[in-house]
Amino acid sequence: MIEDFFYKEKGLFLQTLHPVSALVYVGVIFILALMFTNPLYLIGLLICIGLAILAVGGFSIWEFYLRGIIYMMIPIIVLNPLISRMGDTILWMGPTIPVYGRLIITLESIFFSLVMSIRLLDVVSIFCLYNIMIHPDKILNIFSRVTFKSALILSIATRMFPAMIKQLANIKEVQVVRGVDFETGTLKERLKKYTGLINILVLSSLEDSMEMAEAMQARAYGSGKRTCYYKDLFRPRDTLCLASSLMALLFSIYGQIKGFIVFEFYPRTGQIIKGPDTVWMLAIILVLLLVPLILNWGWLHCPHFSSKI
Numbered sequence: 001m002i003e004d005f006f007y008k009e010k011g012l013f014l015q016t017l018h019p020v021s022a023l024v025y026v027g028v029i030f031i032l033a034l035m036f037t038n039p040l041y042l043i044g045l046l047i048c049i050g051l052a053i054l055a056v057g058g059f060s061i062w063e064f065y066l067r068g069i070i071y072m073m074i075p076i077i078v079l080n081p082l083i084s085r086m087g088d089t090i091l092w093m094g095p096t097i098p099v100y101g102r103l104i105i106t107l108e109s110i111f112f113s114l115v116m117s118i119r120l121l122d123v124v125s126i127f128c129l130y131n132i133m134i135h136p137d138k139i140l141n142i143f144s145r146v147t148f149k150s151a152l153i154l155s156i157a158t159r160m161f162p163a164m165i166k167q168l169a170n171i172k173e174v175q176v177v178r179g180v181d182f183e184t185g186t187l188k189e190r191l192k193k194y195t196g197l198i199n200i201l202v203l204s205s206l207e208d209s210m211e212m213a214e215a216m217q218a219r220a221y222g223s224g225k226r227t228c229y230y231k232d233l234f235r236p237r238d239t240l241c242l243a244s245s246l247m248a249l250l251f252s253i254y255g256q257i258k259g260f261i262v263f264e265f266y267p268r269t270g271q272i273i274k275g276p277d278t279v280w281m282l283a284i285i286l287v288l289l290l291v292p293l294i295l296n297w298g299w300l301h302c303p304h305f306s307s308k309i
Contacts, residue, residue: 007135013237013296014056021238021245025292026130028245032252032285033122038263040272042118044282045219049125049287055296058132065128068120073117080113081105088267112265138232151223156212164201171200237295237309244291251288255281 009015014022029049036042053062087108094103137155144151172182175197182193216222255261260281264270273279297304 007132009135010057012056013299014052014292015135015290016237017241018232018234018238018276019134019142019147020234021242022134023139024242025245026126026134028249029129030126031249031290033119033126035256036119036261037115037254037265038261038278039115039118040278041261041282041285042115042122044286045289046118046122046125049122049129049285049292051056051290051293053125053129053132055293056129056133058128061132062125062128065124069121069124073120076117076120077113078109078206081109084109084112084265089269105229108267108269111269115263115265118238135171141232164205167204168197171197171204235309237299240295240309241292244288248285248288251281251285255285 018026022188029045032045033042034044050062053059082103082105085104085106087106089107090104091107091110092105094105096102140151140155144155176182180193182190184190185193252261255277258277260274260277263272295309299309300306
């Protein structure tokens with residue numbers, strides 16, 4: 001189950017994008033999640049993220065993320081109205097608490113908590129999309145052209161945890177085949193069994209590190225200019241996704257400057273839809289963000305189209 005939270009090559013359209021295009025797409029969505037304050041825009045952004053996660057086949061993982069984020073949203077929704085006194089629309093005035101003062105709950109603070117919870121949901125979903133859509137080695141390969149030593153360290157670090165989890169599962173399976181039962185015995189006996197697993201894992205990791213060092217030496221790492229065995233091609237699909245992502249960002253900045261997508265919480269909650277410009281701007285941004293998903297649909301259902309992009 002833990003392995004499902006890390007990148008798995010499935011040959012899906014969004015996973016075939018150039019790492020620059022994929023990183024810009026996810027990065028733009030992340031920037032918009034922090035930029036938007038209008039709940040309508042945040043909900044629309046969440047729908048786009050959800051569709052992208054479905055396109056990468058990560059609904060089960062996203063569902064696990066959502067179950068976990070609910071426990072983070074509840075304190076925000078409950079505590080913020082109790083702590084924040086901002087807002088003119090008072091819903092309830094409670095008793096006076098020493099040091100803190102009178103307990104006041106306003107409509108604006110409740111609405112602010114709900115919107116911030118949606119934003120948190122967007123941000124966590126973006127990280128979920130990043131984990132299952134973009135190969136970490138490809139991203140680090142981009143930065144390795146500038147700082148290849150630092151990129152190597154980061155690459156090893158990002159691969160270490162999932163590799164150790166998989167290796168630990170294999171070691172445990174071997175021990176079970178040999179007759180070791182990890183579910184029976186006293187707590188002390190079970191801890192002793194698991195301690196043996198950790199010892200084997202440490203020894204195995206040290207052996208792997210030596211093998212990696214020998215492989216790097218055999219490939220003359222650090223002796224000259226770095227070369228790449230495999231290069232990612234920048235195809236028409238990458239151009240379309242990159243252009244649509246940047247255009248969505250530009251339209252969002254324009255809407256922010258003009259006030260189409262701005263939402264005021266205090267001192268009184270503003271209007272979610274200020275006029276037709278708010279709706280049109282939302283439609284344009286969502287269509288631009290859905291371009292990779294539209295290409296994904298064509299890639300799946302039209303062989304001629306997939307050969308052209």
